[in-house]
Structures are given as structure tokens and as C-alpha cells.
Amino acid sequence: MLSFVLRRIGVSILILIAASFLMYTLVALAKDPLEDLYASNSPNRDALIAQRIAWLNLDQPIPVRWFNWLLGAARCVIPFGGCDLGVTIQNQDVTVVLARAMGATLQLVTASTILAIVLGVLIGIISALRQYSAIDYSFTFASFLFYSLPSFVMGVLLKVFVALGFNDWLDSPVFTWPWIIALSLISGIFWQAIIGGNRQRRLVVFAASVITTGAMLYGMSITAWFLNPSLGPILTPLLIAAFAAGMVLIIAGARARYAWRTAGVTAIVLVAAYFVLQPFLKSFNGWGVFALFVAAALVGAAAGWFLGEYDKGQAIRIGVLTGVLGMGVIVLDQFMQNWNSYVNNPKVNGRPIATIGSQTPNLQGDWWIQSIDTFTHLLLPTISLMLISFAAYTRYARGGMLETLNQDYIRTARAKGLPERTVVVRHAFRNSLIPITTIVAADVGALIGGAIITERIFAFSGMGALFNQGLSHADPNPVMAYFVVIAVVAITFNFLADLAYSAIDPRVRVK
Amino acid sequence: MSIPIDPALEPPTAPSDGGAHVQTADERGVSQGRLTFRRFMAHKPAVVSAVLFILIVGFAVSATGIGPLPGWWKWNYEELIPITNAGKPTLTLWPFALGDHPFGQNTVGKDYFAMVMRGLVNSSYMMFIIGLIGAFLGVIVGALAGYYRGWVDSVLMRLTDIVIVIPVIVIGAVVGSAVGNLGPLLLALFLGFFVWTGIARLVRAEFLTLREREFVEAARVAGASDARIIFKHILPNAIGVVIVSTTLLIAAAIILETSLSFLGYGVRPPDVSLGLLISANESAFQTRPWLFWWPAAFIVILSLLVNFVGDGLRDAFDPRQKRIVFRKVKELPEDAVIVAGTTADVPEGALVTAGGAAIVEGVTSDRPEDVLDEEIAPDPDRRG
Numbered sequence: 103m104l105s106f107v108l109r110r111i112g113v114s115i116l117i118l119i120a121a122s123f124l125m126y127t128l129v130a131l132a133k134d135p136l137e138d139l140y141a142s143n144s145p146n147r148d149a150l151i152a153q154r155i156a157w158l159n160l161d162q163p164i165p166v167r168w169f170n171w172l173l174g175a176a177r178c179v180i181p182f183g184g185c186d187l188g189v190t191i192q193n194q195d196v197t198v199v200l201a202r203a204m205g206a207t208l209q210l211v212t213a214s215t216i217l218a219i220v221l222g223v224l225i226g227i228i229s230a231l232r233q234y235s236a237i238d239y240s241f242t243f244a245s246f247l248f249y250s251l252p253s254f255v256m257g258v259l260l261k262v263f264v265a266l267g268f269n270d271w272l273d274s275p276v277f278t279w280p281w282i283i284a285l286s287l288i289s290g291i292f293w294q295a296i297i298g299g300n301r302q303r304r305l306v307v308f309a310a311s312v313i314t315t316g317a318m319l320y321g322m323s324i325t326a327w328f329l330n331p332s333l334g335p336i337l338t339p340l341l342i343a344a345f346a347a348g349m350v351l352i353i354a355g356a357r358a359r360y361a362w363r364t365a366g367v368t369a370i371v372l373v374a375a376y377f378v379l380q381p382f383l384k385s386f387n388g389w390g391v392f393a394l395f396v397a398a399a400l401v402g403a404a405a406g407w408f409l410g411e412y413d414k415g416q417a418i419r420i421g422v423l424t425g426v427l428g429m430g431v432i433v434l435d436q437f438m439q440n441w442n443s444y445v446n447n448p449k450v451n452g453r454p455i456a457t458i459g460s461q462t463p464n465l466q467g468d469w470w471i472q473s474i475d476t477f478t479h480l481l482l483p484t485i486s487l488m489l490i491s492f493a494a495y496t497r498y499a500r501g502g503m504l505e506t507l508n509q510d511y512i513r514t515a516r517a518k519g520l521p522e523r524t525v526v527v528r529h530a531f532r533n534s535l536i537p538i539t540t541i542v543a544a545d546v547g548a549l550i551g552g553a554i555i556t557e558r559i560f561a562f563s564g565m566g567a568l569f570n571q572g573l574s575h576a577d578p579n580p581v582m583a584y585f586v587v588i589a590v591v592a593i594t595f596n597f598l599a600d601l602a603y604s605a606i607d608p609r610v611r612v613k
Numbered sequence: 614m615s616i617p618i619d620p621a622l623e624p625p626t627a628p629s630d631g632g633a634h635v636q637t638a639d640e641r642g643v644s645q646g647r648l649t650f651r652r653f654m655a656h657k658p659a660v661v662s663a664v665l666f667i668l669i670v671g672f673a674v675s676a677t678g679i680g681p682l683p684g685w686w687k688w689n690y691e692e693l694i695p696i697t698n699a700g701k702p703t704l705t706l707w708p709f710a711l712g713d714h715p716f717g718q719n720t721v722g723k724d725y726f727a728m729v730m731r732g733l734v735n736s737s738y739m740m741f742i743i744g745l746i747g748a749f750l751g752v753i754v755g756a757l758a759g760y761y762r763g764w765v766d767s768v769l770m771r772l773t774d775i776v777i778v779i780p781v782i783v784i785g786a787v788v789g790s791a792v793g794n795l796g797p798l799l800l801a802l803f804l805g806f807f808v809w810t811g812i813a814r815l816v817r818a819e820f821l822t823l824r825e826r827e828f829v830e831a832a833r834v835a836g837a838s839d840a841r842i843i844f845k846h847i848l849p850n851a852i853g854v855v856i857v858s859t860t861l862l863i864a865a866a867i868i869l870e871t872s873l874s875f876l877g878y879g880v881r882p883p884d885v886s887l888g889l890l891i892s893a894n895e896s897a898f899q900t901r902p903w904l905f906w907w908p909a910a911f912i913v914i915l916s917l918l919v920n921f922v923g924d925g926l927r928d929a930f931d932p933r934q935k936r937i938v939f940r941k942v943k944e945l946p947e948d949a950v951i952v953a954g955t956t957a958d959v960p961e962g963a964l965v966t967a968g969g970a971a972i973v974e975g976v977t978s979d980r981p982e983d984v985l986d987e988e989i990a991p992d993p994d995r996r997g
Contacts, residue, residue, distance in 0.1 A: 117771065121778040128784070132791035246924075250916035252868050254875045254891060255909045262898055554782060555872055559895075569783065570876065573790055581787070589778045 110600075114593045118586075119172065125585045126168040126578070133576035135160065135191055157193050158578065171579075175586060187586070188579035190572075199568065200583045206460055207564030210480060210557070211550055214487035219542055222492045226499025227531065228296055233504065237295035241496060248493035253486060257559035260482045261457045269453040272445070275328035277319050286316040330442045333435040339373045342428040349420050349427070355523055360411040364421045367405040372398060372428035376435075383436045387469040391433060398425035437477075440470040444478075447471070454478050458561035483560045487553060491545055498541050502534040509533075536607050543599030547592035649853070652929040659925020662918040669914065673733040676726075688714075688724035690731040690885055696722045702903050717903050719894065729907045732885040737915060739801040739870045739886075744863030746805025751812025752855055756843050758813070759820025770817070777810040785869055789878030797880050801870070808866065812858045819851040853930030860923035867916050887912045 134140075135158055139151050154160070159167050174186030178197075187196040229241045248256075277285075290312035294304040322328065333341065346365035354361035375398075386394070402425030403418050410417030445454050449465050456462070456479045465475055506512065507530050515525045550565065557566035565584055572580030604610045643651075654660055678684030688694065696718050702725075703712025716725040758769040776784075784807045792803050823829065824847060832846045848855075871888030873879035880886035882893075887908040894904035 113771075117774045117778060120771075121775045124775060125779055125784075125787070128787045128791070132787050246917060246920055247913070250864070250868075250913055250920055252871055252875070252888070252912055252916075254872065254888070254895075255912065258891070258895055258898060258905065258909075554786070555876065558876065569786075573786055574877065585779065585783065588780065588783070592778060592780075 110597060114597065118589055118593065121589060122172065122175075122582070122585065123165075123168055126171065126582060127164055129573075129578045129581050130164045130167070132573070135576045135578065137576055154191060157189055158191070171582065175582075187583045190580055191575060191577045196579045196583045199580060200587070203563065203565045203568040204587065206562065207550060207553060207557075207566070209460070209476075210483055210553060210562060210564055211487065213480065214484040215491070215546055217484070218488045218492040218495060221488070222495025223499045223535075223538065225492075226496040226501075227503050227526075227534070229496065229500045230503035230507065231526065232295070232298060235295065235298070237292075240295075242500075245493040245496040248489045249497075251490070253490055253555045254559055256486045256489060257482070257556055260486055261559070264485070265455040265457045265482060268455050272328060272452065272454070275323075275326055277323045282316055282319045282323070285319060286312045289315040329445075331438040333431065333438060335377070338376055338431055338435050341431045342369050342372050342376075342424075345369075345427040345431070346424045349423050352523075352527065353420050353423075354413075354416055355521065358413075360409055360413065360417055361420050363409045364402075364405045364417045365424045367409065368398075368402045368421050368424045369428060371401050371405075372425065372432065375429075376432050379432065383432075384440075384468070384470065388473075391469075394433070395426060395429050398429035401425050437470060437474060440474060443467075444471050444474045450475075455481060457482065460562055483553070483556050483562060486556050486559075494545075495538070495541070498538055499534070502537050503530060506530045506534040536603070539602050539606065540599045543595045543602070544592075547588070547595035550588060550591050649929045653925050656925035656928055658921050659928075662921035662925070666915070666918040666922065669911075669918075670733070670737050673730045673737070676730040677734050684730075686727055686730065688727045690723065690727040691883055692723065692727075694718065694722050694724060700725075700901065716907050717901070719904055720897065720901070725904065725907065728885050728890060729887070729911065732887040732890050732908060733911055733915075735797045735880060735885060736867060736870055736887045736912070739797050739804075739880075740863050740867040740915075740919075742798070742801035743805045743808060743866035743870065744859055746802065747808035747862050747866070748812055748855065748859040749809075750806065751809035751858075752816050752848070754809065755813040755816025755818075756820055756848065759817040760824055760839070760843050760847065762821070766817070769813070773810045773813050776807060779807075781808055781865075781869060782872060785873050786876060786878040789873045793873075793878055794881050797884060797886070800879065804866075804869065804873075808862060808869070812855070812862065815854050815858055816851060819854050820847055823847045823850050857923060857927045857930055860919060860926055864916055864919040864923055867912065867919070871912050 136151055136154060139147060139154065142150075144150070159170060162170075171188055174188060178185035178187070185197050187200065190196060190199065225241055229238045232238050290308040293311040294308040297307050298304070299307075346369040350356070350358065350361045350365045379394075399422045402421030402423070404421070406416075406418030406421035407414060441454075444450060444467070445452055447465065447467070449462050454474075460476070460479050461472075462475050462479075465472070467475075512525060512530055515529045516522075520529075553562075553564065554566035554570055556562070557564050558570055565587065568580050569584040571577070572584065674684075676684045676686040677690075694714075697713065700714070700718035700720070700722070702715060702717040704710070704715035705712070711726075714724050714726060716729055719725055719728065754769050754773065758766040785804055788803050788807065789800060793800055829842060829846055832842050837846070870879055871886065871891075874886040874888030875892040877892070880889055882889065890908040891905060891912075894901070894908075898905045
């Protein structure tokens, strides 16, 4: 094991060095960094050229330049070694620029990666469980469509239809009757297809979801909910209860009493916390909210530990998930209460969904307002990135689930009379996750660097913009800095994927 | 490997290995190539996609002309024409009429139909060149690494690792910024040199298993050279992997090319690519939406069609993916014969009954549904 890790690290370093040479040579040959100065007619042109040659060592041959760059970059690995990734053509230190860009990109890709994985796996599994049904075909077609949609087309469409459309609509947020009817019917068809069953059950589900959706939309319409949204003291407890029940039904099944008790206690504590916290919540900042989530998770874990009876591990899982999701509902309600003051802020001026940048300049407000601002700016690029990787995950999750459902141990599980929920969740789902880990790991590495196009469309200054601007201005060092980060991340994540694979699948041995 | 055998001459014995085959009369004694072709033709979306793709590209080529041959469309993509009717599209579907500028005119007055058709031709031939060069290099590298193993494998696979570390869009942008001004053809050639890594890994894995099979041993004993074994014996057996991944590479190549052109590292003006058209007219969406819609629609359509063809090919070459799970059974054809054999996971030859033939139970489609809990598609790969 240790020798595997060491050998792997050694080979990775060699690959990195070789790839950096390839990249450095290509970048150096691609464009001349002096091009813009040759074309300029400023009086001190020659001085500028001499200065830039000195900054970038352009008087040396490419391999020598690369070697010097490599020595500087190698010092980044040594703690306090004085990281040196060279300077830009404006003589800025690249490490400083890089740190800023990495922060922005991490903010952008984290949410989209998590959402894409969760939704992709979920939809892939639904698709597999309903193989060759209308919903399977629709999901398959949708995933092909998103897969074939280049990110720049997706970005422009989102900007025009979601951002401009929603902002315009917010002037008078009323659903007209054709909209209410159409949306209700769509939700009815969707839910009856997902839940399935015989004709009677499908009809009941269809009718229930049409009526619920229609009533909800009508209610939102007449109370102008979108101008002043909130979940309020009725919906918040209901949603918390629904999450608790959902967790129990999915993870433990309806007959597990200990699970009902765990989720019930956690939900009651959360509802109590909701009413107690109302006056204070506005004054919380990011750390405070984080602490609330941790507290909720601890409450859930404690409930699971004390009420878990013979299956403490599963009860704790149910408790923690209920706690975190329920706290999410409470925090969401608080965000909604702040929404109105955000939209009416003079800097926002009633058009909340932003299409460029990562924040509204000079916006005044507490943590809640700033977070809503970040949310409205990240919303579109996140959706755009999410839909693209989501498509691939759906396909993998569906294929993996079908493969697993065909195994003999699934037949055995069914034959010994386990309920379908146990077979799907405990036997099939867990095993189908094994191959997905590898793909997720590889994708996370790619996502950190892969937002070049999305960042350009939404004028977001992260890693992609660093690369793009560096390359178009023939500025080699930012491009190389970008390369180092994504290459190191990609290699690390592949390595972690291999280790994780052998950890979760005992049949696989690293050697 | 695919010698066509007259179905009538094929002895009615069942295959000696592989799982419980459900054979229909059509599939008894047909060559593997024809079986694959048939399965592909049965995949309706894939066939429709292939036909549509050929029609669209053919239409675009005939409109723009090819080489010295002029196309049938009256304008050229570079001509400046005085703007009429604010550059709105003149295409009407009912009654069908193209009009003077079916897709409208861009902001300086160039005919947008001619530009989109030119972009379509450029983008589609570039995607084929990128995909085919990538596939060619990938097959060579993967075949050599998988066949020779040892140091050849180590060197080639480390080389693959070096290239694979750099994302395709990144290396494509760097290459494109260097050679993009040399024209679409050269750009596509250069891009092709950096997209072979995925196929190389797949082909290598395929070769590593195939080289241990008996038919390779037999060929070597018969005195075949390495080149002959690689290209005549092993490669035809790996053709499924190669064709499917080439198709998917071609689908990825159109996204790569249009993305690079969108960013400004691909095809440069005055020449046209679909990505370039979108990048030039992105901001005009509010005033002249058709300048965005036409190229966007064609990119999505081309990419979607190629992906569908790839999906159909994958199902045709690897029918194992197509199984139905749960207690659901498709109606079997009247003449179906269910052949019970060893399960698929038992190594070949582990459970061969007398005469090498498995037990033929001769159960027909009236078999109770709950006995069969999955439809197992015929699996020619297991026949060796």
C-alpha cells in the first residue's frame, strides 16, 4: 500500500513536469508576448519592449525559461519556500492573481458540482427503475440534449430567458390562467410518471398534484408571493415534517418505529428552534448560520443515538439528515424574508437576477443581503454548469443502476422476500455508487478548470477568465499558473478516486 | 471474421458458450457484422439521426459548393449586400419560399443563409477530421501498447498520461491561438493530434484481453507477423470499441471546435464557423434573435444527431446494455427458441455439455412470465 502510494506520487510528479514542458513550449510558440508592443506607436516603445523582455526573460531560449519557471513553481510545494509563478505582462505577481481567481472559481463550481451529482444520480436511478417508460425516454432525451448543448448556447439562453424573463415578470408577478393550467398539468404528468403503479394510483397521483400545484400557483398569484416571499409559521413546520417523513420512508421504511421516533424528535426540536430563533436570526452572520447547521446535525445525531435501538447507525444518519435539511428550511425562510429588501435596494432596482459579474458593486447590507446578492449572481452560471455535467451523471447512474439490478445478489435479495425499497436502497443503490465515484472524482478535477466558456459569458473573473485573458494577451505565466492548478487537481483527484475505489470495493486491490 | 454464411447451411446447433440465448429465426447463423448492422437498423432514433445528418450536411455542401464546383445558392458568404427589410429572415414555411435572404442578413448586410451554410460545412468537416485523426492515432498507440506490453506500453501510456493531464479545451485553445489563422483545415489537423488519449486507453484495454485468446496464439503458430496479427486478427475483434468511441469523439469534436471558435481561438474571420457566428451575434440577441438562433440550432442538431448515432452503435455492438430488469418480459417472437446454457459469468468451457452444445430446452414464448425475469439479448461477443 505504502509503496503503491509512493510510486504513484513519484510517477505523478514526473508526468506533471513533462506535461508542464509540453504546455510551456506550446504557449511560448503560440503567440509572441511582444506582439501588442510591436504594433503600438507610443514614443517609448523600445523601452517598453526592453522592459517586458526583462520581466519575462524573453531573451533566453524556451527550455531555459521553462526550467527557471519550474524552479520557481517547485518552491510552491516547499512550505514557506517563497512560491514564485512569475509575473504577468503588467508585472503583477501571478500567485496573487491566482489566489483571487481560485477563490472565485471554487465559489462558482462547488454548488454546481454538488447539485449536478445529487440530481444526476437521483434522476439516473429513477430512470433506471422506470426503464423503457415514458419518463425514462424523456430523461434520456433531456440528458442527450443538455449533453449536446454547448455551454455558450446554454449561457446565452439562460441569460435571455431566465434572467431577463424573470426580472420582467417580477414587475407584476401574476400567473395567468393558461400558465396555471399548463404548469399544473405538467406537474401532474411528471409525478404520476415518477411514482408509477397501476392506473388507479396514477390517476390519484395525477389529480392530487394537479390540484396542489394549481392551488399553490393561484395562491402565490393573488398574494403577490414573489414580491414578498416567505414560508411562514405554517409552511415551515410542515416542510420540516415532510423532510423528516421522507427521510424515514426512504432510508428505513414505514415500519421502523425507532426511525419515526428519531426523525420526530429532531423535527420537533427544529420547529421549536424556528419559533425561538425568529427574533435573533437576522443578526446572525455566516459563522453563526454554520454553527446552527452543526447544532442541528448534533441534535439529530443525539436523537439517533438515544432512540436508535438496534440500528443506531441508521438512526443517526436519519437524524443528521433531518436536522440539516430542516435547518435548511429555517434558513431558507429567513432568506425569503430578506428577499424583498434586497430587490428594493436602489442598487438592485427590482431586477434581482444578475447576468454578469460575481457581486453588485457597493451594495450595503448585512450577511443575509450579501448572500442573496451572491446567490442571484451565481444562479445562472451554476445552472449552466450543472446542466452540462448533470447530463453525463444521469447516463452513468442509469447504466450503473441497471447493471447492478441485473446481478444475482439482487435476485437473491428479492427471493428472500425483502421489500422493494430495501432491495433498491440498500442492495442496489449502494453498489451502483461504486463506479460513479471514479467519474465524480475525475469531473471535480475538470470542473475547477473547465468553466472557461461559462466564465466568459457571465463575465465572472475566476480561473477560466485568468486562462482566457492570459492566452488572448499572449501572457504566458497566468496560463501556466492555470495549468499547474488544474493538472495538480486532476492528478490528485484521480489518485484519490483509485484509493477510494479500493476502500469501498474490497474486490479491488491497489498494487 | 465475418464470413457471410447462408442461414440455410448453418447447422441448427446452439452456441457452446454464453448465457441463455433467445434466438429468433433471423439471428440463427448470421455473420456478426450483419447482426450488428441489423441491431443498428432496429434502433430507430439512431437510423433517423444518421439519415438526417447526411441530409443536412449534403444540403449545406450543395448550397455552398465544393472546391471549384459552385453551389446553388446565389450569394457568397463574404459578399456585402445592401440591407433590405432590416435584415429580417425571408424564409416562409407556408407557402414554402426561400426569398432573397432566408435566414436574414447580419449587421453589415452579409447574407446569413450563405454564412450559416458555410459555417455548417466548415464545422462538420472539421469535426470529422479531428475525430478521425484522433481515432487513428488512438488506435495505433493503444494497439502497440496493448499488444507489445512491457516497455512499449509503459512509454506510450506515460505519454498518454502527459497529454491527458491537460484538458482538451485548454490545449485546444493554445493550439488554436497558434495555428487558427492558417485556416480551418490545418486547425483541425493540429487539434486532431491532441484528442486521441481516450481512445488509446480503450483500445489498449481491449488489446490486452484479446491478445491472450487462442486465435492469436493460432495465428502466431501459423507464422503470422506482428503487424498481421494486430491488424488482421485483433483489430477486427476490437472494432466495436473503435467505432463507438470514434463516433462519440466526433460528437465531442464539434463542441470543441465551436467552443474554440466562440472564444476566438478557432476559425478566424473572414472565414465562418458556427461558434464564431454565435460569438459575433451574442449581444444582438435582443434586436436580431435570428442571428443567434440559426447557428445555435445547427450546432445542437449536429451534435445531438451524432450522439444518437453513437448511442445506437453502442447498443448494436454491445447488446448487453439493453437488458430489461424487473419482472417484466417483452413478448418474444413466435419462432423464438430459448437456449439454456451456462450463465454469462462462468468462464468459457467451464460447463460444456456433451458435444459442446448446451441443453436446448425448446421452450417457446408461452413460457410463464415469472420464470424469466429478464430478457437476455443475443450476445454474439461471447461466441468467440
